[in-house]
Amino acid sequence: MQKEKVNIDKSNEVIRIRGLEKSFGDYHVLRGIDLDLYQGENLVVLGRSGTGKSVLIKLISGLLRPEQGSINVLGNDVINITERELEALRIRIGFSFQNSALYDSMTIRKNLEFPLVRNRKNLTRKEIDDNVHSVLEAVGLLQTINQMPAELSGGQRKRIGIARTLILNPEIMLYDEPTAGLDPITCIEINDLINEVQQRYNTSSIIITHDLTCAKQVGDRVAMLLDGQFQRVGTFDEVFATDDPRVKPFYNYNFTE
Numbered sequence: 001m002q003k004e005k006v007n008i009d010k011s012n013e014v015i016r017i018r019g020l021e022k023s024f025g026d027y028h029v030l031r032g033i034d035l036d037l038y039q040g041e042n043l044v045v046l047g048r049s050g051t052g053k054s055v056l057i058k059l060i061s062g063l064l065r066p067e068q069g070s071i072n073v074l075g076n077d078v079i080n081i082t083e084r085e086l087e088a089l090r091i092r093i094g095f096s097f098q099n100s101a102l103y104d105s106m107t108i109r110k111n112l113e114f115p116l117v118r119n120r121k122n123l124t125r126k127e128i129d130d131n132v133h134s135v136l137e138a139v140g141l142l143q144t145i146n147q148m149p150a151e152l153s154g155g156q157r158k159r160i161g162i163a164r165t166l167i168l169n170p171e172i173m174l175y176d177e178p179t180a181g182l183d184p185i186t187c188i189e190i191n192d193l194i195n196e197v198q199q200r201y202n203t204s205s206i207i208i209t210h211d212l213t214c215a216k217q218v219g220d221r222v223a224m225l226l227d228g229q230f231q232r233v234g235t236f237d238e239v240f241a242t243d244d245p246r247v248k249p250f251y252n253y254n255f256t257e
């Protein structure tokens with residue numbers, strides 16, 4: 001599906017990263033990262049395996065600390081805030097990770113209620129039900145409410161995982177490999193869902209992927225990690241308009257082989 005026009009506010013950086021450096025032993029993974037995520041945009045992060053994409057997400061969410069640089073998320077200096085402030089900030093961020101599995105022994109309804117009951121203590125039964133219905137409707141799976149995760153397809157489970165993240169109304173979504181392991185048609189459906197989430201919830205998102213069809217379909221901008229830095233940032237077409245031998249193979253692998 002063609003992406004609808006979105007309102008991106010370039011004067012409002014929901015994430016602002018400057019001069020970020022991270023090493024593990026002798027391996028200097030991130031070598032001076034600068035990155036902005038604007039309010040309302042989908043930013044795709046590309047890079048070879050081991051280039052530090054997951055490390056970047058962990059730094060943004062305060063799970064790792066850098067040696068150098070600054071990270072501002074929704075107005076918070078992530079490196080210098082207290083553990084309690086970090087916890088409050090994390091509730092404003094939706095994590096959609098490959099391994100964020102559903103609880104197999106709970107119905108879809110219970111899976112979705114779980115984060116609400118844990119993080120929003122004062123909700124009434126009706127408010128919980130309304131929230132569950134609303135996110136299930138948003139991901140097009142209201143009919144699965146009383147089913148068990150094992151009864152759903154991989155693509156449906158992925159959608160429920162996204163619904164479970166949306167139920168806390170995140171301002172930022174972080175998607176780690178959202179289409180990994182899915183067939184091409186289901187991939188397109190998940191990409192459409194990422195765009196629908198952006199429209200409907202006005203979220204700002206970072207999407208980590210190796211899937212260039214996904215990058216093209218969802219990314220308002222694409223940022224490519226090369227040798228520890230974002231050396232190519234722009235629209236999909238801008239990023240791939242190069243003969244750089246570090247970039248070309250990505251495109252060729254996805255589109256011409």
Ligand SMILES: Nc1ncnc2c1ncn2[C@@H]1O[C@H](COP(=O)(O)OP(=O)(O)OP(=O)(O)O)[C@@H](O)[C@H]1O
Nearest residue numbers: 024025027029047048049050051052053054055056
């Ligand atoms: N906690 C850690 N301790 C030591 N090394 C780590 C740690 N976390 C990540 N690394 C190393 O940092 C590098 C970047 O890892 P990262 O998981 O960010 O890669 P990635 O770009 O997400 O890769 P992929 O696309 O395969 O998921 C790897 O070489 C990894 O081994």
